Amino acid sequence: MDQAKLLVDTGATATRHGEALLFHEGLYQISRQCYAWMVPNGSWGETNIGLIDCNGKSVLVDTCWDLNFTQHMLNAMRPVIARSPIETVINTHSDGDHCWGNQLFKGREIVATRACLDQMHHTKPSALAALQHSCKALKHVPFGGMRCFSHYMEDMLAPYHFTDVQITDPTITFQHEHCLNINGKDFVLYEVGPGHTSGDAIVYVPDESVVYAGDIAFIGSTPVMWSGPLENLVAGLQKLLSLNANIMVPGHGPLASRNDIQNIIDYWHFVHEHIHALYQQDMLPHEAASKVMRSKTFLHSPYAKWSCAERMVTNAFTLYRHWGAKLKSLPEPIGTLDILRKQALVSQDVSPLLSA
Numbered sequence: 001m002d003q004a005k006l007l008v009d010t011g012a013t014a015t016r017h018g019e020a021l022l023f024h025e026g027l028y029q030i031s032r033q034c035y036a037w038m039v040p041n042g043s044w045g046e047t048n049i050g051l052i053d054c055n056g057k058s059v060l061v062d063t064c065w066d067l068n069f070t071q072h073m074l075n076a077m078r079p080v081i082a083r084s085p086i087e088t089v090i091n092t093h094s095d096g097d098h099c100w101g102n103q104l105f106k107g108r109e110i111v112a113t114r115a116c117l118d119q120m121h122h123t124k125p126s127a128l129a130a131l132q133h134s135c136k137a138l139k140h141v142p143f144g145g146m147r148c149f150s151h152y153m154e155d156m157l158a159p160y161h162f163t164d165v166q167i168t169d170p171t172i173t174f175q176h177e178h179c180l181n182i183n184g185k186d187f188v189l190y191e192v193g194p195g196h197t198s199g200d201a202i203v204y205v206p207d208e209s210v211v212y213a214g215d216i217a218f219i220g221s222t223p224v225m226w227s228g229p230l231e232n233l234v235a236g237l238q239k240l241l242s243l244n245a246n247i248m249v250p251g252h253g254p255l256a257s258r259n260d261i262q263n264i265i266d267y268w269h270f271v272h273e274h275i276h277a278l279y280q281q282d283m284l285p286h287e288a289a290s291k292v293m294r295s296k297t298f299l300h301s302p303y304a305k306w307s308c309a310e311r312m313v314t315n316a317f318t319l320y321r322h323w324g325a326k327l328k329s330l331p332e333p334i335g336t337l338d339i340l341r342k343q344a345l346v347s348q349d350v351s352p353l354l355s356a
């Protein structure tokens with residue numbers, strides 16, 4: 001975070017999930033005209049957002065998971081957006097924590113990949129609001145891991161309010177690559193998905209040597225691959241390294257160095273190698289993830305220090321799907337929730353080893 005200057009400190013004394021802060025929450029100036037709204041420590045919904053001042057107009061990269069946090073962020077951005085109002089929003093992908101605040105930008109230009117738009121309505125805010133509500137009851141169901149699952153989901157979603165969120169679609173979509181010029185400032189949007197989701201993009205601002213990576217990059221927490229294939233996700237990370245970017249803003253966590261991006265690539269190679277060996281022994285994906293996470297090799301690796309290690313369960317399921325495993329699949333969104341239930345159970349089992 002040395003390259004960044006904290007312009008507006010929100011004064012938060014703990015993360016939204018109640019953890020000790022690893023960096024300050026607020027608006028950082030990261031180059032001459034590029035800014036980042038950085039939310040510690042980068043766990044669920046603690047999403048970083050980009051802001052680029054284009055001399056009288058601004059571009060926002062992503063919006064927050066709900067309207068309260070989006071408004072809170074806009075208040076902190078006032079020193080920049082008072083002189084350069086936000087006229088363009090770019091969504092790096094369709095996860096709610098990157099686009100559910102779009103509603104506050106209705107009528108303005110919103111840019112995303114076509115695949116991002118296609119996926120944007122797969123999870124409904126009303127479904128997450130209902131889940132928040134039902135977690136209270138599920139906590140009393142004494143079987144099927146429901147107690148563990150409901151605690152896991154309740155903690156994940158606790159800071160957020162979804163009832164008033166209406167998904168607001170991008171107005172411009174693209175495939176492969178899209179160039180924008182806003183008041184003379186160039187942007188290059190590269191589609192790097194499917195990988196983390198089906199429509200990931202990264203946003204490069206060449207004359208500032210800045211790239212906003214979205215969720216192909218998590219720093220300090222375990223990356224997650226909802227869509228895959230892994231080859232694309234790794235190619236997206238390599239694309240980040242190939243750009244002439246001194247400053248890389250990840251979707252979650254502190255600013256990334258080139259080394260940090262290489263560590264994520266190494267994590268994916270590690271996961272591929274170890275999960276694949278167990279896949280070949282016909283082990284189920286969540287059992288394979290659990291076994292890898294309990295192994296000495298993992299516990300002595302740098303990845304054991306990243307938060308949310310249990311995301312390896314989701315990663316294993318995605319890998320298995322791409323390897324052609326015949327897994328019993330439930331209709332969405334139940335299928336994803338069932339994977340998260342298994343993830344919650346693995347987390348409960350493995351976390352004592354990780355904190356040891």
Ligand SMILES: [Zn+2]
Binds near residue numbers: 215
């Ligand atoms: Zn995210």
